[in-house]
Amino acid sequence: MEALLRRRRGLVPALSAAAGRLRRARRLGHGAAGRLLVSRLFQPLSLQEGGEAGWEARPGGEAACRSQKLMVQGGLICPAGPGCYHYLPSAVRAMEKLVGLIDREMRAVGGQKLSMPSLSPAELWRASGRWDQMGRELFRLADRHGKDYCLGPTHEEAVTDLVATQTNLSYRQLPLRLYQVTRKFRDEPKPRFGLLRSREFYMKDMYTFDASEEAARRTYSLVCDAYRRVFEALGLRFVQVQADTGSIGGTVSHEFQLPADIGEDRLVLCPTGHFAANVEMISAEQTTCPTCGEPLTPTRGIEVGHTFYLGTKYSSVFNATFYSAENKLQLAEMGCYGLGVTRILAAAVEVLSTEDSIRWPSLIAPYQVCFIPPKKGSKEEKGAVLMEHLYDDLAEAVPQLAGDSVLDDRTQLTIGKRLKDANKLGYPYVIIAGKRVCDDPPVFEVWSQNTGEVMFLTREGVIELLSKVRVP
Amino acid sequence: MEALLRRRRGLVPALSAAAGRLRRARRLGHGAAGRLLVSRLFQPLSLQEGGEAGWEARPGGEAACRSQKLMVQGGLICPAGPGCYHYLPSAVRAMEKLVGLIDREMRAVGGQKLSMPSLSPAELWRASGRWDQMGRELFRLADRHGKDYCLGPTHEEAVTDLVATQTNLSYRQLPLRLYQVTRKFRDEPKPRFGLLRSREFYMKDMYTFDASEEAARRTYSLVCDAYRRVFEALGLRFVQVQADTGSIGGTVSHEFQLPADIGEDRLVLCPTGHFAANVEMISAEQTTCPTCGEPLTPTRGIEVGHTFYLGTKYSSVFNATFYSAENKLQLAEMGCYGLGVTRILAAAVEVLSTEDSIRWPSLIAPYQVCFIPPKKGSKEEKGAVLMEHLYDDLAEAVPQLAGDSVLDDRTQLTIGKRLKDANKLGYPYVIIAGKRVCDDPPVFEVWSQNTGEVMFLTREGVIELLSKVRVP
Numbered sequence: 001m002e003a004l005l006r007r008r009r010g011l012v013p014a015l016s017a018a019a020g021r022l023r024r025a026r027r028l029g030h031g032a033a034g035r036l037l038v039s040r041l042f043q044p045l046s047l048q049e050g051g052e053a054g055w056e057a058r059p060g061g062e063a064a065c066r067s068q069k070l071m072v073q074g075g076l077i078c079p080a081g082p083g084c085y086h087y088l089p090s091a092v093r094a095m096e097k098l099v100g101l102i103d104r105e106m107r108a109v110g111g112q113k114l115s116m117p118s119l120s121p122a123e124l125w126r127a128s129g130r131w132d133q134m135g136r137e138l139f140r141l142a143d144r145h146g147k148d149y150c151l152g153p154t155h156e157e158a159v160t161d162l163v164a165t166q167t168n169l170s171y172r173q174l175p176l177r178l179y180q181v182t183r184k185f186r187d188e189p190k191p192r193f194g195l196l197r198s199r200e201f202y203m204k205d206m207y208t209f210d211a212s213e214e215a216a217r218r219t220y221s222l223v224c225d226a227y228r229r230v231f232e233a234l235g236l237r238f239v240q241v242q243a244d245t246g247s248i249g250g251t252v253s254h255e256f257q258l259p260a261d262i263g264e265d266r267l268v269l270c271p272t273g274h275f276a277a278n279v280e281m282i283s284a285e286q287t288t289c290p291t292c293g294e295p296l297t298p299t300r301g302i303e304v305g306h307t308f309y310l311g312t313k314y315s316s317v318f319n320a321t322f323y324s325a326e327n328k329l330q331l332a333e334m335g336c337y338g339l340g341v342t343r344i345l346a347a348a349v350e351v352l353s354t355e356d357s358i359r360w361p362s363l364i365a366p367y368q369v370c371f372i373p374p375k376k377g378s379k380e381e382k383g384a385v386l387m388e389h390l391y392d393d394l395a396e397a398v399p400q401l402a403g404d405s406v407l408d409d410r411t412q413l414t415i416g417k418r419l420k421d422a423n424k425l426g427y428p429y430v431i432i433a434g435k436r437v438c439d440d441p442p443v444f445e446v447w448s449q450n451t452g453e454v455m456f457l458t459r460e461g462v463i464e465l466l467s468k469v470r471v472p
Numbered sequence: 473m474e475a476l477l478r479r480r481r482g483l484v485p486a487l488s489a490a491a492g493r494l495r496r497a498r499r500l501g502h503g504a505a506g507r508l509l510v511s512r513l514f515q516p517l518s519l520q521e522g523g524e525a526g527w528e529a530r531p532g533g534e535a536a537c538r539s540q541k542l543m544v545q546g547g548l549i550c551p552a553g554p555g556c557y558h559y560l561p562s563a564v565r566a567m568e569k570l571v572g573l574i575d576r577e578m579r580a581v582g583g584q585k586l587s588m589p590s591l592s593p594a595e596l597w598r599a600s601g602r603w604d605q606m607g608r609e610l611f612r613l614a615d616r617h618g619k620d621y622c623l624g625p626t627h628e629e630a631v632t633d634l635v636a637t638q639t640n641l642s643y644r645q646l647p648l649r650l651y652q653v654t655r656k657f658r659d660e661p662k663p664r665f666g667l668l669r670s671r672e673f674y675m676k677d678m679y680t681f682d683a684s685e686e687a688a689r690r691t692y693s694l695v696c697d698a699y700r701r702v703f704e705a706l707g708l709r710f711v712q713v714q715a716d717t718g719s720i721g722g723t724v725s726h727e728f729q730l731p732a733d734i735g736e737d738r739l740v741l742c743p744t745g746h747f748a749a750n751v752e753m754i755s756a757e758q759t760t761c762p763t764c765g766e767p768l769t770p771t772r773g774i775e776v777g778h779t780f781y782l783g784t785k786y787s788s789v790f791n792a793t794f795y796s797a798e799n800k801l802q803l804a805e806m807g808c809y810g811l812g813v814t815r816i817l818a819a820a821v822e823v824l825s826t827e828d829s830i831r832w833p834s835l836i837a838p839y840q841v842c843f844i845p846p847k848k849g850s851k852e853e854k855g856a857v858l859m860e861h862l863y864d865d866l867a868e869a870v871p872q873l874a875g876d877s878v879l880d881d882r883t884q885l886t887i888g889k890r891l892k893d894a895n896k897l898g899y900p901y902v903i904i905a906g907k908r909v910c911d912d913p914p915v916f917e918v919w920s921q922n923t924g925e926v927m928f929l930t931r932e933g934v935i936e937l938l939s940k941v942r943v944p
Contacts, residue, residue, distance in 0.1 A: 042584050042648055044638070078634055080589050082619075086634055087587040089650075095587075107875070112514050115559040115567075117552050117672045118590070118623075118655060119611075139591075141613035141623075143671075144659050147554075151590075151613075151623075162550055162558055166516070176514055178561075183590060183655065187616050199615075200589050403579070 035391055038370075038408040038418075042089055043075025065262045067350035068194030070358045074425055076366075083191025083199030087342070090366035090425075094345055095202065097364040099181050100472040101233055102204050102339060105226040111177045111206060116158045118183060122148035124157035128317050133247055139185045139199075151185035156248065156314045156336055159207040163332065164320040171211045171324050174332070175219050179206035181341060193262065195346035196302060202341035209332040211322065213311070216333035220252070220309050223337045227256055227305050230339065234361035236348060239301065241267050242277040245308055248336065252309035256339075257301030258347045265303050268296035302347040303340070310334040358426035362450055368469055369394070369405040370427040372418045374437065376411040383437030384411070390431070390444065390459055397463045400471045419447075428469070431462060507863055510842075510880040510890075514561055515547030537734045539822035540666030542830045546897055548838075555663025555671030559814070562838035562897075566817055567674065569836040571653050572944040573705055574676050574811060577698040581691075583649045583678060588630045590655060594620035596629035600789050605719055611657045611671075623657035628720065628786045628808055631679040635804065636792040643683045643796050646804070647691050651678035653813060665734065667818035668774060674813035681804040683794065685783070688805035692724070692781050695809045699728055699777050702811065706833035708820060711773065713739050714749040717780055720808065724781035728811075729773030730819050737775050740768040774819040775812070782806040830898035834922055835944055841866070841877040842899040844890045846909065848883040855909030856883070862903070862916065862931055869935045872943045891919075900941070903934060 063069030071077045076091040087095065103113065125131035125138075131150075139151040152158065159178060163169070184203045191199050206223060210216035224240065231238040236258055243255040255278060257267060266279040270289035275296070288295055312331040314320070321329045340347075345364075352359035360366070373387040374380035388407070395402040406427075408418045415432055422430045428449050436443035436456060444462055446455045457465060535541030543549045548563040559567065575585065597603035597610075603622075611623040624630065631650060635641070656675045663671050678695060682688035696712065703710040708730055715727040727750060729739060738751040742761035747768070760767055784803045786792070793801045812819075817836075824831035832838070845859040846852035860879070867874040878899075880890045887904055894902045900921050908915035908928060916934055918927045929937060 039644060040582070042586070042645075042650060078637065080630065080634070081591065081593045081621075082615075084589040084591050086589070086630075089584040089586050092585045092587050110512070112561040113564045114514070114561050115564050117556040117558070119553065119556050119657070119672050121553045136616045139613055139615065141611055143554075143611065144608045144661065149553075158552065158558075162552070165550065166514075172511060173514075178514060185591070189616065200591050 035388070036367075036403070036406045038406050039410050041075075041406070044073070065193045065196065065350065066353055066355070067196065067346040070349055070353055070356070070424075071194055071346065074358055076358075077194060083188055083197070085195060085198060085200075091345065093366040094360065094364045095341060097472050098234075098341060098344060099204070101363065102181065102230060102341070104472070105230050105233075106177075106179050106204070106206065109177060109222045109226045110175070111179045113180060114178055115180050115182060116152070116155050116162070118151050118185065119149045120152040120155070120158055122150065124161055125150060128157050128314065130157070130247065137186050137188070139187050153184050153186040154203075154248065154336075154338070155180070155205060156207065156310070156334075157318070160314040160318040160320045160334070163209055164315075164318045167321075169322040169332075171322055174209055174211045174322060175215060176209040176332075177206060177219065177223075178208075179204060179337075193346075195342045196262075196350070197264070198342070201343065204339040204341055206337040208335040208337070209315070209320065209322075210335075211324065211330070211333070213333050216309065216311075216335055220307065220335050223335070224254065224307055227307070227337070227339065231256065231258075231304075233363060234344075234348060235363075236351065236361060238304070239267065239269060239276050241269075241301070242281045243306065244278060244280040248306075248308050248310070249313045250308040250310040250335075254307045255301075255303050256305030256307075257303055258351050259299050260302050260347070260351050261300055262350060263300035263302040265301045267299050267301045269299055270294055271297055302343070302350065304344050304347050305337075305339045307337045308335060310336055353426070357424045359449065360426050360428070362428045363470060363472055365426065365428050367404050367406050367427055368401055368471070369429045369431060369466065370422045370425075371405060371407045372415055372422065372430060372432045373407065373409070373411060374433050375414050380433060380435060380437050383433035383442065386437055386442050386459075387431075387433045387444075390462060393459065394463055394466060398467045398469070401466060401469060404471065422447075423449075429466065507860070508839075508875070508878045510878050511882050513547075513878070516545070537665045537668065537822065538825055538827070539668065539818040542821060542825055542828070542896075543666055543818065546830055548830075549666060555660055555669070557667060557670060557672075563817065565838040566832065566836045567813060569944050570706075570813060570816060571676075573835065574653065574702060574813070576944070577702050578649075578651050578676070578678065581649060581694045581698045582647070583651045585652060586650055587652050587654060588624070588627050588634070590623050590657065591621045592624040592627070592630055594622065596633055597622060600629050600786065602629070602719065609658050609660070611659050625656050625658040626675075626720065626808075626810070627652070627677060628679065628782070628806075629790070632786040632790040632792045632806070635681055636787075636790045639793075641794040641804075643794055646681060646683045646794060647687060648681040648804075649678060649691065649695075650680075651676060651809075665818070667814045668734075668822070669736070670814070673815065676811040676813055678809040680807040680809070681787070681792065681794075682807075683796065683802070683805070685805050688781065688783075688807055692779065692807050695807065696726065696779055699779070699809070699811065703728065703776075705835060706816075706820060707835075708823065708833060710776070711739065711741060711748050713741075713773070714753045715778065716750060716752040720778075720780050720782070721785045722780040722782040722807075726779045727773075727775050728777030728779075729775055730823050731771050732774050732819070732823050733772055734822060735772035735774040737773045739771050739773045741771055742766055743769055774815070774822065776816050776819050777809075777811045779809045780807060782808055825898070829896045831921065832898050832900070834900045835942060837898060837900050839876050839878050839899055840873055840941055840943070841901045841903060841938065842894045842897075843877060843879045844887055844894065844902060844904045845879070845881070845883060846905050847886050852905060852907060852909050855905035855914065858909055858914050858931075859903075859905045859916075862934060865931065866935055866938060870939045870941070873938060873941060876943065895921075901938065 077085040080086050142148050181204045185200050188199050208219045210219050239257050240254050243253045245253045269276045274291035275289045315331045320332045324330050348361050371391050373384040430447040432445040434445045441458050443456050446457050549557040552558050614620050653676045660671050680691045682691050711729050713727050715725045717725045741748045746763035747761045787803045792804045796802050820833050843863050845856040902919040904917040906917045913930050915928050918929050
């Protein structure tokens, strides 16, 4: 029985892998392969010859900071006008993974996802007073009937008006935690640094409605916890600092900042962790921690999240009320919470990358694995087939990686040249069919970007290693 | 051995279900439950008392057609201004499922997903001549520097300009099949019918670049096949008709239409399937099929997809070229392809629903299963706990349904009232703890919307039935 099982175990993977290849090929309609080939990806063909794609020459393509340079050169974004970018396929893949991660954390705090229009009627903004207050940061337009709109940079007015339409809202339905992941628009006076400060960008914005101030503060702290979990999952060093409430308003506010020299925000941190604030929040004289007296350390940060306790600032304007347990109409206590989705992508690249090589939080890398087969005409050429089988076997054995592997089929180039490109693009794992692919059994060279390790592994070893890769 | 196995089999589900409940509860941070409760969903509290939510009273909330009425009443959409809607949580769930299905079919034909800005510079549209040609359908605006933009209703100009920046494009990289799923904007003179004709909507648009006319026609037919697979997967009856190319241009065009009385397009169909066209394409005298001579049947349709063979109309304007095998620069042959994502949602509801009950293509129903526990204080009340266990066990045994089940905890209402609501919202499966929940073993009443069947099943029977549900 034991022997039979072992024999079957030996057989099954090979059989099922072959069947899987066929099934996949048929489904993809790609002939015999169905593999993702680097030569077919819509990205600059050759990263060595920088500038050849011509994108750096476009307005917004000049390299004002590391992430902008690397993302334009690596074919992640392409300038489409001042402060506007095309998100190219690899960037969309990273973004969708990030959104998946954010969705999970928002659901975990009871978030319900909706989607509000970008066209935001002027009357909502006039009611809150922000039609004038926001000044030239609002993109404004009129429709064919002369009715005024702005393109929503944020949606406090819209969501409060929406909740106010539910005139029979009961305290039992609260808290309401509504969020969306949509494009936002802000007519920045000086868009710059690529996706770090652009005019059209993706944001996750949540709006919460509670029955009491106490409940609203509980919600506030729950959402802040969720934000921390997002940055922890990404492996990004961040600080949560006290912040100004700005044009959004409210009484309490925090920013989530990634410390970085390029950051536009100036922060002070207590070295023992008792206090952290945006300098907007402290007087120039304050140089020590208000709690422990330690000297405050100045640093710069990239703002990637912002939370506001709003109270009834908007609910009172739009009359967003609910029936209390005593059946009295009361104003909902609100909070709002933003995560800069595209800004997180760029900020992560900014803080993790080296001067000329992109590094991703591994959870959201556009592709997890790059396979580099031998150069055409080399001694190891027959290793190409083994590598293709390994690619297919991995997709079969580790289904969550099935769409997450690319095969660098530019076999007219040396392995070294392609490895250099792979290094620049920051695949967490690169698998090379080097000299030892001719060993029996064949041995593959596996580069792990995050640990800096190089391993020599058999087919089974590669699959075992990669079966541990987490995907969102 | 056999006996041992059987005993273990009996034990394991109970144990693993309990452990799973704990794990899930911890993960969700929702106390002991972590279940999706109907009373907590952001939707009208009571569907019986129509109009109470106040949404129908807003502009755009009046019921001009079935899908609009049902989607507003059911809390799927809420008017946000003329031709603009908030997509509420259930609609977003359906939309994300639909997008998942479309993504899969686009990837299957080699589609690479990108995302282009909504702010589309006027100079692109002036270059193609459409800045004037599109007239008042374009939403136009100027930024703080006085630079003109429109909000993209479609992206032929933008994508062709983008591909043209890759000045060293090789024939080896072709075909390029780029697509996005983004909001589009069109200043309709008469927005109406809810999501069927709105001013801000989601569209999937694909743009293809091929090395020759022959290759481009192959791409055209591949993408049409993919569109057919989308509608087939949704179980929607559709026709593919010859269509006018309109302002997009090109030489060949087809529309994908769902036959419906409310449809704004007039079609003629050959009863034997030899010919189908939008009436725009035929002369008034033509009343018989050009192929077989059968009399043409007039019908109306809702346009849900549109394909265009463009040739070099746009590539010649923006100089989107590639190097041929002979190393000569040639213009790319283009096609463009649209699927109305939010329109498909509404059109599906329009054609599948009854007068007062929503019916979804089961693949994209917002939730697959609704659990209705007994009324509080009824004889069957103790069945509530059994139902909660069934909910949890299903999530454990059929993980793809874990986030797809809701528990109607409004136990102050009779089962009958809640079943009526569930029927109106169109859950594919409704599971009721009726009288027979007190049997030993307990028996649940399972309503299958799509087959109209009512089944009486044990816990194991329910799980077996639902393990066959397909999710995208």
